[in-house]
Amino acid sequence: MWRMHYTIARNIFKVMEYVSGMRLRIQKPEEYSDENCYEYAKGIVSRMQKTGHIRTEGFGMENLPAEGGYMLYPNHQGKYDAYGLISVHSKPCTVVMDDAKSHMIFIREIIDMLRGKRMNIHDARQGLTIINQITEEVSQGRRYILFPEGGYGKDQKNTLGDFKPGCFRISLRSGTPIVPVVLYDSYKVFNSWQLKPVTTQVHFLEPIYYDEYKELKTVQVAALVKERIQQKLDEIEGKTV
Numbered sequence: 654m655w656r657m658h659y660t661i662a663r664n665i666f667k668v669m670e671y672v673s674g675m676r677l678r679i680q681k682p683e684e685y686s687d688e689n690c691y692e693y694a695k696g697i698v699s700r701m702q703k704t705g706h707i708r709t710e711g712f713g714m715e716n717l718p719a720e721g722g723y724m725l726y727p728n729h730q731g732k733y734d735a736y737g738l739i740s741v742h743s744k745p746c747t748v749v750m751d752d753a754k755s756h757m758i759f760i761r762e763i764i765d766m767l768r769g770k771r772m773n774i775h776d777a778r779q780g781l782t783i784i785n786q787i788t789e790e791v792s793q794g795r796r797y798i799l800f801p802e803g804g805y806g807k808d809q810k811n812t813l814g815d816f817k818p819g820c821f822r823i824s825l826r827s828g829t830p831i832v833p834v835v836l837y838d839s840y841k842v843f844n845s846w847q848l849k850p851v852t853t854q855v856h857f858l859e860p861i862y863y864d865e866y867k868e869l870k871t872v873q874v875a876a877l878v879k880e881r882i883q884q885k886l887d888e889i890e891g892k893t894v
Contacts, residue, residue, distance in 0.1 A: 660705040675762035691745035713740025714855035722791040727834035729800040733842035746796035818871035
């Protein structure tokens, strides 16, 4: 957590400037395109990385579908995960976040500026409404980050938790590509008490197109995506040949 406090302290005046810039974009959506808001967010992340001595390497960008909407399903390691992914994903995308954790200053503005979604994990009806909204938006070309593990464990690190099958209803209903994403060493950024330089990795795996999973149930799709992510984690750690 030291890195988070250090980064905020080093940028306290810049943070307020960024908050004002984000609120302006939220209040006047007709004047600021998704591209403009996304580039503004990427600039914020770049500043965070520079000040916090964070480097994120991106791999597999050529795997991202060139056109249309899709779902990005990454493993979940910590508070930096979405920031790291956004830093290496060139086209505008947004994120689905637990409502309870999304109302802190700065986080609230990021979510609203990128027109993300808040999901109440304790309200099934609200969750279904959000899933339906995302399904419609992805069908129309938007790109969403959704963490199928839902959360992350304190000592989880580069291991996987259970994937929630309900997350994959969006893809099955929209018929859009699934992009499994591997985050590696992301937990080291804000979930440790160190300040030394840290490097994380984001790997965009080959997309899973609708024809490949359209006959599967949500449980099977979850297992398929988890298997692809686990295989890549094993490869990175040298556990497979």
